[in-house]
Amino acid sequence: xxxxxxxxxxxxxxxxxxxxxxxxYALAFLYAPEDADQGFIQKIFYLHVPxxxxxxxxxxxxxxxxxxxxxxxxxxxxxxxYVSIHISVIFGLAVLxxxxxxxxxxxxxxxxxxxxxxxxxLIVFLLYATYYPLRYAIEDRERQARYASVFAITAxxxxxxxxxxxxxxxxxxxxxxxxxxxxxxxxxxFAFLVCLAGVALLWTTLVWFELDAKAASGNLGKIRRALExxx
Amino acid sequence: MIPLAxxxxxxxxxxxxxxxxxxxxIYVAIMAAKLQRIQxxxxxxxxxxxxxxxRPGGRDVGQIRGREQEIEAVRQGDRx
Numbered sequence: 001x002x003x004x005x006x007x008x009x010x011x012x013x014x015x016x017x018x019x020x021x022x023x024x025y026a027l028a029f030l031y032a033p034e035d036a037d038q039g040f041i042q043k044i045f046y047l048h049v050p051x052x053x054x055x056x057x058x059x060x061x062x063x064x065x066x067x068x069x070x071x072x073x074x075x076x077x078x079x080x081x082y083v084s085i086h087i088s089v090i091f092g093l094a095v096l097x098x099x100x101x102x103x104x105x106x107x108x109x110x111x112x113x114x115x116x117x118x119x120x121x122l123i124v125f126l127l128y129a130t131y132y133p134l135r136y137a138i139e140d141r142e143r144q145a146r147y148a149s150v151f152a153i154t155a156x157x158x159x160x161x162x163x164x165x166x167x168x169x170x171x172x173x174x175x176x177x178x179x180x181x182x183x184x185x186x187x188x189x190f191a192f193l194v195c196l197a198g199v200a201l202l203w204t205t206l207v208w209f210e211l212d213a214k215a216a217s218g219n220l221g222k223i224r225r226a227l228e229x230x231x
Numbered sequence: 232m233i234p235l236a237x238x239x240x241x242x243x244x245x246x247x248x249x250x251x252x253x254x255x256x257i258y259v260a261i262m263a264a265k266l267q268r269i270q271x272x273x274x275x276x277x278x279x280x281x282x283x284x285x286r287p288g289g290r291d292v293g294q295i296r297g298r299e300q301e302i303e304a305v306r307q308g309d310r311x
Binding site for chain 2: 039040041043044047048051090093094097098101102104105206209210213216217220223224227228
């Protein structure tokens with residue numbers, strides 16, 4: 001019953017994701033005006049910034065699940081924390097790739113080491129890339145989950161601190177989104193917010209999907225062990 | 232040369248969105264492979280469930296479940 005309900009919810013979530021993302025990118029390309037300064041290449045903004053925002057929020061969501069895991073010892077919170085980090089790392093990879101393409105088109109270089117926004121995001125990404133070797137280096141499942149949760153909380157606390165540090169730093173070339181000086185015009189902001197909602201829905205759908213797949217795989221393992229014990 | 236600049240911007244924008252789609256496709260392909268593995272595992276478990284026990288005097292899963300239900304019914308009766 002619960003599995004069937006989850007499956008229906010996942011289907012609805014997937015449909016909502018396609019609808020909102022479709023609407024968001026239609027607005028970005030057909031409704032939002034071209035940027036006066038950057039021109040058409042600024043359309044990458046509607047993909048790059050929502051991906052970065054959702055990835056960073058996803059890392060913090062993983063930290064919240066990790067706290068719940070340490071408090072309750074329930075492995076479902078560990079699974080949620082793990083999958084949240086997994087999807088956020090994939091989104092992070094997309095942020096780095098789309099950012100590099102945008103940088104090449106706008107600044108003529110794929111990467112700028114003197115830009116704090118770029119380097120700080122790379123540091124966060126690489127930090128989370130170490131989550132996998134740390135987790136799978138520990139064989140005992142319970143200890144593995146506990147250590148992974150401690151990592152997720154520590155790294156999750158680093159994310160907002162890192163964001164604030166970047167905001168405080170002097171930018172070189174990377175613009176500051178939603179800064180007090182010179183915000184987005186209403187039409188661009190509206191398209192951006194719909195795209196952000198679409199990308200957030202995509203993140204939620206992928207997390208849900210992967211959690212369902214992990215649960216199915218775990219249940220199969222249990223059934224197999226039970227059958228082999230009785231055979 | 233404005234037309235060239237627009238064309239070049241097209242390429243970068245298209246490239247960025249394509250990279251994202253490609254990453255998404257790779258993820259979906261990996262998940263599809265995992266689901267296929269689960270499907271195969273499900274098939275082998277169904278076979279295991281259908282197979283009679285190899286032990287002498289062994290019972291199949293249906294018999295064991297029936298016996299478990301009988302035990303549970305007796306326990307319920309004891310409580311009542």
